[in-house]
Amino acid sequence: MKIGILGTGGVGRTLGAHLSAAGHDVMLAGRATPHEVGEGWAAEAPNRRYGTFADAAAHGEVVLNCTSGLHSVAAVRAAGVERLAGKVLVDVANPLDFSQGFPPSLAVGNTDSLGEQLQALAPEARVVKALNTVAASVMVAPAKLPGEHVLPLCGDDAEAKALVRGWLQAWFGWQHFVDLGPIHAARGQEAWLLLWTRLYGALGTGDFNIVLSRAPQG
Template sequence: MTTIAVLGSGNVARALAGPWLDAGHKVLVGSRDPRRTEADRPLPGVHVTGLPDAARAADLVVNALPGRACLELLSSLAPHLAGKVLVDVANAVETDAQGFASAVLHPGGSLAEEIQRALPAVRVVKTLNTAHVSVMAAPRTLATPPSAFLSGDDSDARRTVGALLTDLGWPREWIVDLGDLRTARAPEAFLLLVGSLVRAWGPVPFAMSVAR
């Protein structure tokens, strides 16, 4: 059993927390306003606490914070994150008038690389940011098998995160280990296609898939 802290209390946190709890892990949700989170949208079986307490208590941490704010928030948690695997599922983008991504905030790099640079003692692994929130823990609901990508400088950390993806229902053959953290740049750029896909298909769940 792993103690997992999901930092952030939005839809992504809620999509991941329950399935990991069902898989036998202890799950905490770290919120900037835990009382409000518990009052407004309680998570059955999941303890909601402040960001520092969640990060301190966890074996592994998931960054589900807003992409624009997460660097500052994670940096403030550095003493509690040192030595741990940090799973980055966030996207940092500029948005257009319809709320879709129009540009990445870290051109020539990636949010994951910026997090790693800010937190050198943390083992960052990028994953799941190419899947709609409804698909992250239910990949078999799509008609076409989606792909889940792993990017990170630590191979052991990538294997750890790969195992956690299987707990969310991802078959191992759908998980693609891309290698070091520089490879996170392309998956992060996928969000630039999302607005066009939604306009073409409507607001249906989808994820990136690589055919071979």
């Protein structure tokens, strides 16, 4: 499958490494060309490439937004919303503002979300917010954690959400999803990071996720 990944940070490189190892044709994208990190990453396997945001948006049958959330709107604009029309755009990013240190605040939140901003910017893209609730190490290897831990996701396009569930199962082994509804639920998925970062501090690791404990059905 042809996959475009926006962002050359740890999340983009980690997802891209697993996807290229599984045989997919992956293009990682950054702001600039040449790009030492991106081109170095691409040189490690024949089915890896590096390109501009526009290149990756054109390349991918699906596009993963793994940019820093503070720059995601600019990245998608640079990618060209016309290149994303009809495509599934998985928004993995969080609008974390570390300018005051750790734990971060959210640059967008409460009455808006990055997921909604990207869907508004690219109305013909099929935005699905997913994977943003766990660390990159968990995104690509959910089986490392015990129990029926869950991945929330949301988006306005039911078929796109079904596709993403299937891909995340096939690519990484994700088993348990919770569909939170339309893209505005990204407000909840992104706000989770305000708790996630503090749990990270308390637990001393990002290798965790949540299992929903529910009362037995009567």
